[in-house]
Amino acid sequence: MTGKTRTDTAPLVEFIQYHQPPLDSGTYRVDLTQSLQTLQSDKVSTPATWERSLTFVVTGERFTALAPSDVAGVFPPEGSLGDHLNVLPHITLTRSTLPWERSPDNEDPNLPWLALLLFRESDFTSPEDKPVERILPLRELTSAPGATFPPFEEEVGQDPDDSVSVIEVKRRLLEAVLPKKSELGYLAHVRQLKGMKKEDPSASTNTHATVLCNRLPQEGGTSTVYLVSVEGRYHQDSEEFDFGGAGEEALIRLVSLKRWSFSCLDPDQSFTALLSKVKREPSTLRLTEEVETEAAPYLARGCVPLPHALRQGDKTVSWYHGPLSPGDVQEPVALPALAADELLRYEARTGMFDVSYASAWELGRRLTLRNQAVSLALYQWKRTGRLAQRQEEQRLRTRSVSRMPFRSVRTPPGPPEVVRKWFEDLRDLRGVPFEYLVPDARLLPAESLRFFRMDWRWMKCLLDGANSIGRVTEADRRLELRRRSASPLEEADRLITGFLLRSSVVSGWKDLLVDGYDVLIEDNTFQPPESMLNLARMERLNDNVLLCLFEGDVKTVDIHLQPEAMHFGVDAPVDEAPRFRKTPRDRETGSEILERQFPVPWKKDEALGVIHMGELAQKLQNVQSRSEYTSAPLALQMIEGVQKVRFSQVTP
Structure with a gap:
């Protein structure tokens, strides 16, 4: 099942529930038999038969940390400082089948074997409570003292000396943040970009898998996210994670394939808020003088x-x-x-x-x-x-x-x-x-933008x-x-125009994108790519100064984040309770249905910040009157889009 969103002229973004691999990890054998018979006049010769067997192995990710080429992006960005309070962190993977190449219960191929776990600084009352990060050889994954890990079978290509990154978390904390087995299905989907031109270099790599987290970050503090393996860690006949009989204070070992940290600050320090405060007077690179003089x-x-x-x-x-x-x-x-x-x-x-x-x-x-x-x-x-x-x-x-x-x-x-x-x-x-x-x-x-010719x-x-x-x-x-x-x-x-931006946005967000147009655009309507000016140069001249040169007379500039920064979340918090809410969107027009807004359902309470994804999906399903609800329409409802700020040149 899929969910779709688009504008009239923008490429189509299609959300797909899952993308299962053609073959699971394992050893395969292909047997080939060929028989040959020939006719000679009125009799048949003795048939000849040849047989051939070919064995091959399909290996997928399991215990090895993801390579940089496997990750298209994470949000919030690693090490970022911003207003991420209402954001569900996510990781975008370049291989669209990766989350479904294994199973959490070794039975259901539609459920992902990867999950994102978010831990806040406030989760730990003492240093002993913090997750322990270790690197173990594969042979000691189950036997190393200090934490429990279930037995497993090694696959072809796995060496006992392979290094494995693990985290060890107390059961009481892990149990509070882990999603139920059925909720895993809502926390992973595939995003495919359609309608791109064949000559576009990204057209051949426009399908990515995304794994969502079910927990909101800490307000005014640092949060750390781990991409962990839950392969075979859930009971086959229940919704619960298999803790192997460990006690509340016992450490549970998980394989970690990726980690990153970020911090939530004052909303005034967000990408949009900072750019909205940029000084624009004068609009060009010159000094002003109130009194008319010879100068x-x-x-x-x-x-x-x-x-x-x-x-x-x-x-x-x-x-x-x-x-x-x-x-x-x-x-x-x-x-x-x-x-x-x-x-x-x-x-x-x-x-x-x-x-x-x-x-x-x-x-x-x-x-x-x-x-x-x-x-x-x-x-x-x-x-x-x-x-x-x-x-x-x-x-x-x-x-x-x-x-x-x-x-x-x-x-x-x-x-x-x-x-x-x-x-x-x-x-x-x-x-x-x-x-x-x-x-x-x-x-x-400081904090200014100036156009120039x-x-x-x-x-x-x-x-x-x-x-x-x-x-x-x-x-x-x-x-x-x-x-x-x-x-x-x-x-x-040749006519070259551009702008200089001096702002903390330049140092805080390394992957900015800039689009320029040769017309004044008063609103935030979408502009087709063919109407953009060619960007001759875009470079950081120092930590907080960005230079952009366009071939043509630029009059309107859009500054926005990378497509990977398209994120998922709930409505921004408000002063009165409940602080966090979700406003459904119309499935046809994409417009918000304000009268159907509802409080975010929590797994325990709002202070913990763990969303009950199953109940959230059920509420959205009731609003949309769907007979079936998967991660695809849920992603379409949870998407927040890429932040963009538009500047138009003011004619003096």
Whole structure:
């Protein structure tokens, strides 16, 4: 049975109850028999028979910790700090059959053999109460003292010396958080993304298994989640976990395949809350001034006054702006240049120099000289090109005098790969120091977002400075002008826009996704992927600053989490009792049915935070009037979606 959710133009997400493997773990034998008879005139020859047997082994996960490639994601993210109070933690597995490759009672193949157990800091009144994490050799899994583990049969491929990660938990705590056997079926499902284009690289790996936890995290503290094996640990004829007669204080040993921890903080520190408080005034990368002065036009262009040491030793203050401009810049620049001083500008209105383009040129030159491999390759390529150019000119003069017929001129070779890659990186501002991008901290204060437009005149100066290696005389400059077709420079007139975000969100959520659009979008309507601008570069410049460059005029930006951050949970807690509730959704439209909201059913009480998944599923089944209810429609009801915050550029 499946559950589905979609928007009109979004890919279809299908929830499936389970995905059983074609073959269970074990040893298999294939017997092949072939008989051959031939007819010769009126009699039949003696039949010939050949027999062949092939034995093979199917091995699945059992005792070995999951590899990073087996895990598509966990939520809440490992080590995260956020508002996760109403979240049911989950793990998403890349192999969609993994939870059903074994069985909790060795009978029902529809029940998963994996479960998530969440433990809170508040569960342990003393250090002795905390789960003990150990690594044991497989041979000691049942015999190691201190905890109990039921007997098992080794399978082909399992070595007694294999290391096994285990946790040992007191029975009274384990009994309080473990789901019933029938509840395991509600806590695992398969999520499949349909409607993706074949050329999409993720189209072939769009089916994942998800295992849910049945317990809410600790408020204002740290929670640890363990993915454990419950293979054969439930009674075949009852709902209960088999504790093997252990007492309340006895330790029960469980195989742990994955663990992670996270913390719940104030709701004001959540992803959405932090981004909602980001400062947007001014909307572009510039300083503002309340009083109109002679400096106002320069500040509006993103300029800031900075100390400037002149060549003669004098000191002054000059204007500087980086490549991230508040708007389009129309000032012309004359390139190529022999020195940075050619690009200095004197602003008569304020009696100050503008060193922006001169600084860009000098920066490009210094960065390239510092990269010895690039500077040597660039110089050698230019030197070879100059010799070839002179030889070609001499050949043309000789043929002109002798009046011999002209042959086509050979196309000069392009720059070496290391040079080409260097200039491509510079065009995307890779390697450019942060202080050249944001020369004054007031341009990008804490918890702020600023849009910008790339000043390609600044970029041309940067690239020309990088290309100035080997350019010494006026003749070198004239030769470069004639050999533009063989230059590593491309016309830097493409429209690039973007934004800088300085926020604790950048450091707190490592896997952010960003989408940009060239139209202003006032609401939160879904936008199809084909309407997005190409993201030329997205990179963290330091712990809390994110730079994004788009090919085109970006006007609206969506910042959201990875698809794996699509999580499951109940309604956010409220002040009055009951604090936690669940609002069902209409099975056709997906809209919430507010009048059918009900309190979350607990296994014991709300303080423990363990949800009675069987009763919760029954309540949702009654609301939806379904004859059968599985993990697929339950997942659709419990899903909370990925958090997304939309920013639109404000026109000044």
